[in-house]
Amino acid sequence: MAEPAKTPALTLTPTTPCGAMLPLRIGTLTLSEVDPGHLTAMAPRQGGALGAALSAAHGLDLPGPGRATGTDAARAIWFGRAHVLLMGPAPDPSLAAQAALTDISDGWAVVRLEGAGAAAVLARLTPIDLRPTVFPPGQTARTEVFHMQAAITRLADDAFLIMVFRSMSQTLVHDLRTAMEGVAARAGD
Secondary structure (H helix, E strand, O other): OOOOOOOOOOOOOOOOOOHHHOOEEEOOEEEEEOOOEEEEEEEEOOOOOHHHHHHHHHOOOOOOOOEEEEOOOOEEEEOOOOOEEEEEOOOOHHHHHOEEEEEOHHHEEEEEEEOOOHHHHHHOOOOOOOOOOOOOOOEEEEEEEOOEEEEEEEEEOOEEEEEEEHHHHHHHHHHHHHHHHHHHHHHOO
């Protein structure tokens, strides 16, 4: 009796949300994918001391509404009413006593838009006022980017961190590319 044919083993290769679509450079603008590390949604417990615990564990201030604290290595972002996002490090176990912690690392695409005209690119896609006097570095908003739910954080005068659900990463890159091309054409780049 003949042996049955063997099925070749499948190898799955992990990919980032934006894969080979990024980085992208158009004129003075650059769009690049960010490896955010761990993304942990934190919902503070009633009467808890999440601010003190976050400071002791990760050296981060608890952000107020519409604000972000920290650096690229570790950032705390206001993520909506009674929610804070810890981006970068895995959460210290001590935080669990002060907040409900949920790992959402695989659910988001994170990109960085930077360069002269970055605010003009986003102004084509989002309803928020991006003027530096209204939306300075450290400011964040849960909003829309074109038709997608998003979080936008201003990192510097000409740099923004943009987050959308992972399933929308291709649409995000497409919409940002189109807006970048429009801004570059207008500037003569």
